[in-house]
Amino acid sequence: MATGSRRTPAARGASAARSAIPQVPWREPRPAPVVLISGPEEVCAERATAGLREYLRAEDPSLEVSDLRADDYAPGSLLGVSSPSLFGEPRLVRVSGVEKCSDAFLAEALGYLEQPQEGATVVLRHTGASVRGKKLLDAIRSGQGGGIEIACPAIKRDSDRYDFAAGEFTSARKRIAPPALRALVSAFNDDLTELAAACQQLIADVDGDVTEQVVGRYYGGRVETSAFTVADTAIAGRYGESLIALRHALASGADPVPLVAAIASKLRTMARVAGNREPSGALAARLGMKDWQVDRARRDLSGWTEATLGLAIQAAARADAEVKGASRDPVFALERLVTIIATRAPFAA
Template structure:
């Protein structure tokens, strides 16, 4: 295989002679280097590797080591052939904090890996252990590298969520994916958990309405923070949050989706009275969603709410290409919602 280079350096680039694959393409090899800062994807990759090996041989022995608390001789002891010659999976964490003994013994081990043994090295980043990483990447030990880079962009998280539903052979709409990414943008593990819950509980096709039913009111992301501030009448704060979200790479489409989820929920409870439990059953919502929407809609008029709903539709079209200035459309939407429909028309 021709050597490849990865990363940008100001000095000599590191030659890579092994396959570098994504977390979902992990496969058995004598040495599996799991690198990168995204711990959730690293855990997924190691778990998938274990499942593959167990499927091949249920007698697989699994041993865990901590490179930062490594005791001399541990690796060679665990890699030594057992009485019944069962295959072994050795999972090593904290390689980026490894002891000198671990570094020395692992480099020696790479020169002649044990038969039927799979050594997984989890390195989260940093310069510690660089000699070991360079050795693995140079092809010593016959390894493969699983690259677990952090998913920072909404498009990357969108692709991840789409992959969750595709793997489960479940249909999901684009609007549902956008809403999920908006609601769980800050935590990949929670995004994955939300996808799995919808896969387990929801109907055949997962739509934006399905996501709203399960997760409306979630306020942990920038988009929902903007919506909450605007609905509460804090116009200046909402505009600052919007500009910060956009400067941080937020996609305007999920921002509008967050507003739409909140405003539609408010419209459902406008002028409707009764215990939250009864209303929840009638409106297809959770009781806490009803109570939150009732608080949000206080002080709003039907005309103001109607104007905001109309403007949301216009803004949704604007950020999807109907207008040249999507940012202006977003700011007008925020101002209109913050004034409860009084301006912006």
Template sequence: MTEVVGAGSARVPPYVLVTGPEEILAERAVAQTLDELRVTSPQLEVVRVYAGGYEPGALALHASPSLFGGATCVVVHDLDEAGEELQGDLLRLLGQEPAPDLTLVVQHRSGQRGRKVLDALRGAGARVLEAPAVRTDRDKSDFAAHEFRRARRKATGEAVRALVEAVGKDVRELAAACQQLIEDTTGVIDEQVVLTYHGGKVEATGFRVADAALAGDPGEALRLLRHAIAVGVDPVPIVAVLAQQVRQLVGVGSAGRGRSGDIAREVGMAPWQVDRARRTLAGWTAEGLATCLQAAAAADAEVKGGGRDPVYAVERLVLTITGQHTRHQGG
């Protein structure tokens, strides 16, 4: 994933643009900029302007030199929601010579609103810090891995995957979980360390069910499935995970030989996911995977209202998958 890019020890320019929808990365980019400014201006005055409820002329007032001197940073939030008044005031400010001791930081999530201001910022040489969306499992895995690298801690691919499975719905929660492991543990962060802190959440997810099913272990797969159902996990996402994992095996199997990184880019997975899929493929045939895909499609329709018993539908899918493993096919 794209990292929030800083300028190190270089002086912060008069204009900074933080662009992208991921709130935690945008917040870090703003905080990083303020920290850099405070190196040379410990008494930095920070003024925050929000698009909602903006009053015309307020920006010019905040940007004017202070009677008491000193550096000021004006942070404009939510440009993508800004009305004409705020956009116009920003364009007027950008059309002037940058005031000494003033830094303007503008945050914009996405979309076309505020496009003229964005163009003016870039044209004025603004530093651009990106806060890209973290949506897919691969994005979240890359995010977590970067969190550990940033703290100079080694974490295995299995540990990252387990953490994403446990707390990956919300990026802010994922960042907090990474920080907890960094602060509370020493040495290499492996899967067992993650299970120690988040074992209950991990065990209850569809990923654990899928791992056991694709390993051809019906007893463990059903145990994990029933545990997940008992603690409130809905059958719909469990079926979705099972189908996703089967599709990943099909994708990696179809990609043939090659470096994990190259195949990962081709099929939209992380390299460690490719390595894991390759190990799992040892127990599968193309025909078996095709049968599983058909069964997953049928189960998906049933758990979404097409069948009478969603729990039975997902149990039947698990047994179909384990039954197609070569250990049950005389392989």
């Protein structure tokens, strides 16, 4: 996972090192006087906030929940909703829009850190979309207010989406076969919210393990038209299937640019792995990949040679330029690319 403009693991580690407060996974939220939920990934932030509410409500069903907006803030509201009531019920205060907070909220939140209210959990949501509120974030991260931070960095890479989906099933103690997980992630490659909803539907509806056949039955239309299905069938040499998958994808409104990007990404991964006999774990760690990516690339390389892989990579580079404006017919450019990859031979008009 990563932040808005993706940070490397080393950069994230440096950020954590600068923080004096505990860093808590979004899947395992826990209450504190102040909880900072940072980062742009709304799906994860919503899960963390819901998890906090469930945690607190399980401890005391009389929990009072209040919502405030930091960008449209009425002075005195934070203290008003966080102060103990007559019967001393626990309070959960959810504050959104801290990245665009008003001056009044900023001043009162900084003051609140000096003396948090007993029995209150104040959740501050900052997307990182701006530097607004940085003084408040710095104060929380320095340890003022006895807070914790739940980071929700952007999920953009295929490996991150795969890890996210795998985590959904692991958290639910539900088994899903690796091919089924890959098919599911490919089907919802562009929308994490839909991927999360699909995972939860399968978890709720399916008795027993989730197989590739189950995913196909639920989301067959999405799977058939995914960019990675086009790439997988072409790389496997299944020429007819790859053209059918490509036409289904285009008929479903797929953009040629990400289709070429998906194919090129798989070819690049194959090239990085080709000829290397290191164990999957060691090679994955050295290349910054996942074990399953290395294993998949090695399977994809079956039947390929250095020459045919080079030909396919050159064809992908040409197609990438053409679908981005160098050609008047991006569909033809895609079909030519799929033909070269599936046949492993130069294009013959």
